Amino acid sequence: MAVYTDITETDLKAFLAEYEAGELLSYKGIAEGVENSNFLLHTSTGPLILTLYEKRVEKNDLPFFLGLMQHLADRGLSCPLPLPRKDGALLGELSGRPAALISFLEGMWLRKPEAKHCREVGKALAQMHVAGEGFALKRPNALSLEGWKTLWARSKDRADEVEKGLEDEIGGEIAFLSQNWPKNLPDGVIHADLFPDNVFFLNDDLSGLIDFYFACNDFLVYDLSICINAWCFEKDGAYNITKGMAMIEGYQSVRPLSQAEAAALPILSRGSALRFFLTRLYDWLTTPEGALVVKKDPLEYLKKLRFHRQVASAAEYGLRA
Numbered sequence: 001m002a003v004y005t006d007i008t009e010t011d012l013k014a015f016l017a018e019y020e021a022g023e024l025l026s027y028k029g030i031a032e033g034v035e036n037s038n039f040l041l042h043t044s045t046g047p048l049i050l051t052l053y054e055k056r057v058e059k060n061d062l063p064f065f066l067g068l069m070q071h072l073a074d075r076g077l078s079c080p081l082p083l084p085r086k087d088g089a090l091l092g093e094l095s096g097r098p099a100a101l102i103s104f105l106e107g108m109w110l111r112k113p114e115a116k117h118c119r120e121v122g123k124a125l126a127q128m129h130v131a132g133e134g135f136a137l138k139r140p141n142a143l144s145l146e147g148w149k150t151l152w153a154r155s156k157d158r159a160d161e162v163e164k165g166l167e168d169e170i171g172g173e174i175a176f177l178s179q180n181w182p183k184n185l186p187d188g189v190i191h192a193d194l195f196p197d198n199v200f201f202l203n204d205d206l207s208g209l210i211d212f213y214f215a216c217n218d219f220l221v222y223d224l225s226i227c228i229n230a231w232c233f234e235k236d237g238a239y240n241i242t243k244g245m246a247m248i249e250g251y252q253s254v255r256p257l258s259q260a261e262a263a264a265l266p267i268l269s270r271g272s273a274l275r276f277f278l279t280r281l282y283d284w285l286t287t288p289e290g291a292l293v294v295k296k297d298p299l300e301y302l303k304k305l306r307f308h309r310q311v312a313s314a315a316e317y318g319l320r321a
């Protein structure tokens with residue numbers, strides 16, 4: 001359960017008094033997510049999400065994240081909206097953390113997504129990329145090559161505790177990616193964490209995207225590689241090309257990939273697998289026993305990384321010529 005910071009009813013009521021959010025009827029911590037503390041509030045005006053921003057979220061980046069949600073929603077993308085306070089600010093403070101009230105999005109995330117859902121996700125990702133055009137703020141990807149090196153420097157001495165030989169393997173991987181990372185692909189605002197738990201469906205219809213707290217500027221097709229990693233592998237580690245094909249077709253139905261983007265997909269998928277391996281490894285090694293959060297398995301992403309290493313072209317992900 002991701003509630004890192006506790007709140008009291010008194011502090012919450014004082015926080016809510018800064019908003020036109022009605023009267024507090026009830027609140028509870030949300031047992032999902034790993035990055036921030038989230039609470040579901042019921043007020044006399046309806047349900048709301050309260051988010052307290054934690055460890056990996058820089059306060060200076062919050063205007064980017066909150067402004068982006070507003071920009072995307074204004075352009076028709078279904079995503080939550082931050083509520084303004086009475087003084088117009090989108091951000092307040094609660095229990096010593098930066099905090100925001102966010103509109104409640106109806107829907108559930110899918111525990112067992114199928115190919116038809118992957119198609120919808122690919123389409124929504126491309127719609128987000130198009131809707132992100134013209135967003136005035138910029139945020140470089142803090143979890144690209146340089147960020148990976150920093151994370152790795154903090155974990156590598158203990159990496160072999162997780163699997164023998166990892167220190168050499170991952171050191172070699174980072175060196176390879178540093179030398180071969182693509183340049184000059186089309187870029188824009190990416191979600192950067194569009195995993196199944198961040199996409200809501202109502203029955204089989206996609207109802208919206210949440211959790212924009214890793215969003216940044218990077219290659220658009222890198223975001224597709226993140227989704228391929230997150231949606232198109234089965235529990236046993238096998239790649240499901242039917243899902244991959246549906247995801248890529250859904251994406252291209254809105255925003256066709258250039259040849260250069262298609263050619264870069266294998267190396268970008270390698271990079272995005274490494275990115276999630278590294279944050280999971282770091283959390284695995286540093287999260288104290290008993291913390292109210294479910295730690296995610298880094299080895300799942302090591303297996304994916306090894307799969308991508310032997311992929312020769314995007315056709316192996318399901319991209320049709």
Ligand SMILES: Nc1ncnc2c1ncn2[C@@H]1O[C@H](COP(=O)(O)OP(=O)(O)O)[C@@H](O)[C@H]1O
Pocket residue numbers: 002030032033034035036037038049080102103104105106197198210211213
């Ligand atoms: N706007 C929202 N509407 C409805 N539920 C939400 C909303 N935002 C978050 N949640 C709930 O909170 C959970 C964790 O949110 P998430 O943003 O993924 O947290 P974290 O940033 O900590 O990973 C989600 O799985 C969902 O159940």
Ligand SMILES: N[C@@H](CCOP(=O)(O)O)C(=O)O
Pocket residue numbers: 032033034035193195197198211276279280296
């Ligand atoms: N998606 C990441 C972890 C971030 O969690 P989220 O709850 O913010 O999506 C992973 O799976 O490692």
